[in-house]
Amino acid sequence: MNRLVLRWVPTALATAVIASVAIAVPVAANAAVDLPAKTPQQVLELVGQSSVKDFSGTVEQSSKLGLPALPMTGTGANSSASSALSVLAGSYTARVYVDGATRTRFQIMDKLAERDVVKNGSDVWLYDSSAKTATHSTLPASTHDGSVPTPGTEQTPAQLAQRFLAAADSTTKVTVGADTRVAGRTAYDLILAPRASDTLISSVSIAVDSETGLPLSVGLFARGQHDPAFSLAFSSLSLQTPAANLFDFTPPAGVTVKQQTVPQSDLKKPTGSAPQHTVVGTGWDAVLVLPASTEITTLTSSPLFSELTNSVTGGRVLHTALVNVFFASDGRVLAGSVSPERLEAVASSR
Numbered sequence: 001m002n003r004l005v006l007r008w009v010p011t012a013l014a015t016a017v018i019a020s021v022a023i024a025v026p027v028a029a030n031a032a033v034d035l036p037a038k039t040p041q042q043v044l045e046l047v048g049q050s051s052v053k054d055f056s057g058t059v060e061q062s063s064k065l066g067l068p069a070l071p072m073t074g075t076g077a078n079s080s081a082s083s084a085l086s087v088l089a090g091s092y093t094a095r096v097y098v099d100g101a102t103r104t105r106f107q108i109m110d111k112l113a114e115r116d117v118v119k120n121g122s123d124v125w126l127y128d129s130s131a132k133t134a135t136h137s138t139l140p141a142s143t144h145d146g147s148v149p150t151p152g153t154e155q156t157p158a159q160l161a162q163r164f165l166a167a168a169d170s171t172t173k174v175t176v177g178a179d180t181r182v183a184g185r186t187a188y189d190l191i192l193a194p195r196a197s198d199t200l201i202s203s204v205s206i207a208v209d210s211e212t213g214l215p216l217s218v219g220l221f222a223r224g225q226h227d228p229a230f231s232l233a234f235s236s237l238s239l240q241t242p243a244a245n246l247f248d249f250t251p252p253a254g255v256t257v258k259q260q261t262v263p264q265s266d267l268k269k270p271t272g273s274a275p276q277h278t279v280v281g282t283g284w285d286a287v288l289v290l291p292a293s294t295e296i297t298t299l300t301s302s303p304l305f306s307e308l309t310n311s312v313t314g315g316r317v318l319h320t321a322l323v324n325v326f327f328a329s330d331g332r333v334l335a336g337s338v339s340p341e342r343l344e345a346v347a348s349s350r
Helices: 017-021 040-048 081-087 158-168 296-300 342-350
Strands: 056-063 092-101 105-108 113-120 124-129 133-138 173-174 180-182 185-194 200-209 214-222 230-238 256-261 278-280 287-292 310-312 315-319 324-328 333-336
Touching: 040 158, 040 173, 040 185, 040 200, 158 200, 158 214, 158 230, 180 200, 185 214, 287 342, 315 342, 324 342, 333 342
Parallel strands: 133 256
Antiparallel strands: 056 092, 056 230, 092 105, 105 113, 113 124, 124 133, 173 185, 180 185, 185 200, 200 214, 214 230, 278 287, 287 333, 310 315, 315 324, 324 333
């Protein structure tokens, strides 16, 4: 399971932190909810049988990872590291529109600005109103069916839930918690918990719509914390097909447009430029090991690096409620939902 969690820490860091932190749930408890009892297997079957293809709604993300405040001005304020970590450390509200596998729109509303990812068949637009830029990509015909993910398509609770459910194995205990309500809809609370005791993660909670089987929220909880360390959930949801014109995008006047064609061969390559890695152990307490590389050197030379990490024997550690990342003095990076001591031990043994 932790290989899924470790798949997401920036170039070097993104293979581990971003994913494990991108998944926690505000399961809105409601004492009035009293659904017919279901076993974990029955709730899993409910998810598997879900046929919801069209919907729209508002998605809210919030995180309590324990990261230090990031600079808003001055050196490092506009760095890629600052941008990536601000997504993890902050909150946002977004509108999501989905019409089957071929048309999606994901719209984050910032203060006095917006960011959009719009896919309409072969056309994909990335728009940032604050930067006044838009990138238009054309996908090969063979990808129109949604077999290749496009940016924004994994920003819903349903997409994230499917990743966790697909990764669940014998190291995971699956139970059903108290009935709940999310976005005004009744739901079963499917709980995935690690059997290992030496992981930072307490559980992943998935609210499953009792009528359709659509995951409504997904959450990751850290040990010793009552509130989710990271949450992504619908606050409103409509199962009606969104209007077709929502997927039409025309850049506003004054926006700089970049045209880009995505070759078929590029779609088969893993995203990102992270170096080859190895995984020590299995399950929730696995440790990702990245060799020294120029990407890691670039990351550690960021002005923010010393502010975000603490000095330890043999290197420095970035600590969050869900993932620790150990930057060894020899240039290697080790990451996992385990203690810094476990990372240091793995580093010294290899």
